[in-house]
Amino acid sequence: MQSSDIHSFEDYQKAYNYSIEQPEKFWEEQANKLKWTKKWDKTLQWNFDEPNIKWFEGGQLNITENCLDRHLERRGNKIALIWEPNDPKERFLRLTYKELYDRVCQMANVLKRNGISKGDVVCIYMPMIPELTVSVLACARIGAIHSVVFAGFSASALAGRIEDAQAKLILTSDGLNRGAKQIPTKRIVDEALENCPSVEKVIVVDRLGWAVDMKEGRDSYLHNELPLVDKNCPPTPMDAEDPLFILYTSGSTGKPKGVVHTTAGYAIFVDYTFRNVFQMNESDSFWCTADIGWVTGHSYIVYGPLLAGATTTMFEGVPTFPDPGRFWQVIDKYGITHFYTAPTAIRSLMAAGEDHVLSYSLDSLKVIGSVGEPINEEAWHWYNIHVGKERCPIVDTWWQTETAGIMISSLAGVTPTKPSYAAYPLPGVQPVLLDGDGKELHGNSVEGYLCIKYPWPGILRTTYGDHERCRQTYFSNYKGYYFTGDGAKRDENGLYRIIGRVDDVINVSGHRFGTAEIENAININQKVVESAVVGYPHDIKGQGIYAFVILWDEGANENPDRIRSEINETITAEIGKIAKPDKIQIVRGLPKTRSGKIMRRILRKIAENELGSLGDTSTLLDPTVVDEIIEGRL
Numbered sequence: 016m017q018s019s020d021i022h023s024f025e026d027y028q029k030a031y032n033y034s035i036e037q038p039e040k041f042w043e044e045q046a047n048k049l050k051w052t053k054k055w056d057k058t059l060q061w062n063f064d065e066p067n068i069k070w071f072e073g074g075q076l077n078i079t080e081n082c083l084d085r086h087l088e089r090r091g092n093k094i095a096l097i098w099e100p101n102d103p104k105e106r107f108l109r110l111t112y113k114e115l116y117d118r119v120c121q122m123a124n125v126l127k128r129n130g131i132s133k134g135d136v137v138c139i140y141m142p143m144i145p146e147l148t149v150s151v152l153a154c155a156r157i158g159a160i161h162s163v164v165f166a167g168f169s170a171s172a173l174a175g176r177i178e179d180a181q182a183k184l185i186l187t188s189d190g191l192n193r194g195a196k197q198i199p200t201k202r203i204v205d206e207a208l209e210n211c212p213s214v215e216k217v218i219v220v221d222r223l224g225w226a227v228d229m230k231e232g233r234d235s236y237l238h239n240e241l242p243l244v245d246k247n248c249p250p251t252p253m254d255a256e257d258p259l260f261i262l263y264t265s266g267s268t269g270k271p272k273g274v275v276h277t278t279a280g281y282a283i284f285v286d287y288t289f290r291n292v293f294q295m296n297e298s299d300s301f302w303c304t305a306d307i308g309w310v311t312g313h314s315y316i317v318y319g320p321l322l323a324g325a326t327t328t329m330f331e332g333v334p335t336f337p338d339p340g341r342f343w344q345v346i347d348k349y350g351i352t353h354f355y356t357a358p359t360a361i362r363s364l365m366a367a368g369e370d371h372v373l374s375y376s377l378d379s380l381k382v383i384g385s386v387g388e389p390i391n392e393e394a395w396h397w398y399n400i401h402v403g404k405e406r407c408p409i410v411d412t413w414w415q416t417e418t419a420g421i422m423i424s425s426l427a428g429v430t431p432t433k434p435s436y437a438a439y440p441l442p443g444v445q446p447v448l449l450d451g452d453g454k455e456l457h458g459n460s461v462e463g464y465l466c467i468k469y470p471w472p473g474i475l476r477t478t479y480g481d482h483e484r485c486r487q488t489y490f491s492n493y494k495g496y497y498f499t500g501d502g503a504k505r506d507e508n509g510l511y512r513i514i515g516r517v518d519d520v521i522n523v524s525g526h527r528f529g530t531a532e533i534e535n536a537i538n539i540n541q542k543v544v545e546s547a548v549v550g551y552p553h554d555i556k557g558q559g560i561y562a563f564v565i566l567w568d569e570g571a572n573e574n575p576d577r578i579r580s581e582i583n584e585t586i587t588a589e590i591g592k593i594a595k596p597d598k599i600q601i602v603r604g605l606p607k608t609r610s611g612k613i614m615r616r617i618l619r620k621i622a623e624n625e626l627g628s629l630g631d632t633s634t635l636l637d638p639t640v641v642d643e644i645i646e647g648r649l
């Protein structure tokens with residue numbers, strides 16, 4: 016294992032101060048830990064106005080050479096990847112670094128054989144099977160840009176992402192397992208491809224042994240492709256700023272945007288954060304329960320652990336199948352030492368009762384982590400007592416798709432923790448809190464908008480095909496700063512607590528949705544005049560989705576449950592089941608200002624059941640709608 020640089024709080028303080036005083040030198044030292052085909056000429060060039068951010072220009076490396084080839088001599092026989100299937104009775108798989116390397120090279124040659132070369136976009140729509148990790152790395156091996164789309168998204172959402180990126184090839188599977196359910200992945204791809212002329216080839220992994228439709232000339236099975244290719248595939252040297260991947264994420268306006276990360280900066284940042292936050296040893300095993308369809312899976316299932324030469328784990332199933340003890344059973348089965356999951360999973364397992372967790376020893380655990388949303392104190396303590404047995408440090412890691420890797424977190428066992436606080440920024444990360452006028456709030460015990468004032472190597476470079484959108488979303492609210500969209504508080508000791516989104520983004524079970532995105536889907540229903548969507552606190556999911564919907568007259572006379580299920584169907588078709596509202600209230604009107612703007616603040620208060628703090632409603636176009644909405648509250 017490539018080890019951590021920081022072993023004490025004092026080391027952290029030194030590293031932090033150094034990274035602020037000499038940021039370029041600090042990151043050069045980290046960059047030097049990777050293997051470069053060609054050294055860089057210029058460490059950093061940047062401005063946050065355009066934005067234009069370039070790290071290590073002139074340098075060349077391939078991230079897979081760093082994840083695989085580099086480890087072969089010392090760790091060729093070490094387990095790189097553990098794969099745990101959905102069904103605990105099915106055989107698991109373990110791949111050594113050498114075996115993973117071979118598979119990646121072969122898969123890369125399959126891509127080449129199918130016309131893919133450097134700079135092409137490959138869309139990956141797959142379940143959590145080993146081929147997913149192999150596919151991601153195979154793209155990176157030959158410089159193809161991967162765009163992984165979470166396999167819970169609908170055909171329409173998938174088509175939008177394929178079209179936006181102009182993907183040439185899709186990697187998918189016949190179907191997928193999710194707990195007791197099976198989902199027809201290939202059929203969803205076929206439906207998406209009805210409107211995606213850029214796609215020339217589809218390669219299908221036979222996961223379930225289903226006989227799926229295969230389109231002549233376009234579709235082929237991976238098992239038929241593999242015998243046709245060579246086992247060797249040298250890594251393509253990539254320029255430091257060549258795009259590595261696109262990952263779509265929701266924002267407060269419009270359709271999801273393709274966040275672009277580039278090769279060297281991403282590799283350096285993910286490598287540094289993985290090693291220092293988790294503090295692993297050579298014989299440890301890491302398990303991040305995220306799906307590779309989200310950034311957490313990219314950075315801390317695939318790239319971070321493999322860059323460090325660690326053993327990483329992929330899990331195909333869900334935490335509650337066949338019962339809510341599954342996570343704990345898997346930890347015992349493989350002797351997992353480092354476990355990284357989401358608060359929503361912790362809360363749902365907490366709700367299932369302690370017996371499930373108490374049936375397993377969890378003796379192997381050393382560090383436990385949390386990511387994706389604020390972790391409430393109750394869940395933090397439950398995690399600490401029942402999973403960590405009060406001996407494993409908890410790392411509450413704050414970061415985003417756009418930041419590539421962990422930005423604010425304690426370093427396991429090294430820097431202080433505090434329940435529900437992400438704690439201190441990592442070295443190289445310069446967070447600030449701004450007030451409503453964009454002024455920096457200095458000192459401690461303050462609360463404001465969380466921004467970052469200096470680039471780090473993993474910062475997003477653009478949003479695919481629309482640089483102006485990137486500028487507007489992240490760099491225009493507060494001039495000279497990257498704006499995270501989150502509010503945060505700094506306590507009396509300088510520890511950060513993330514409060515949550517301050518924009519129109521809802522975080523449901525750690526997944527981001529724009530309210531506008533859900534409203535657009537609801538409004539597709541012909542019976543809907545208009546809708547407004549807000550988030551509200553939800554015991555398990557963190558935030559739930561509350562939709563207020565106005566219907567045309569014909570709809571208003573129908574059974575509301577029928578309308579609700581129609582709306583749910585439209586959302587499932589447009590985005591996916593994961594975006595279905597928890598509550599749909601049919602209303603006669605929405606609270607609007609005289610200029611026609613929906614007062615979301617009022618709707619949010621109603622959804623949160625904070626009826627005492629609605630504020631002044633007398634300036635609304637029609638104040639009586641508020642009383643009606645309150646009366647019909649769900």
Ligand code: PRX
Binds near residue numbers: 389390411416501525
């Ligand atoms: O609001 C913050 C929340 O998740 C958002 C980022 O979502 P996404 O890009 O999907 O990435 C999730 C995985 C990194 C943030 O703007 N968030 C993430 N981690 C935390 C968090 N909120 C509080 N505490 C965290 N540890």
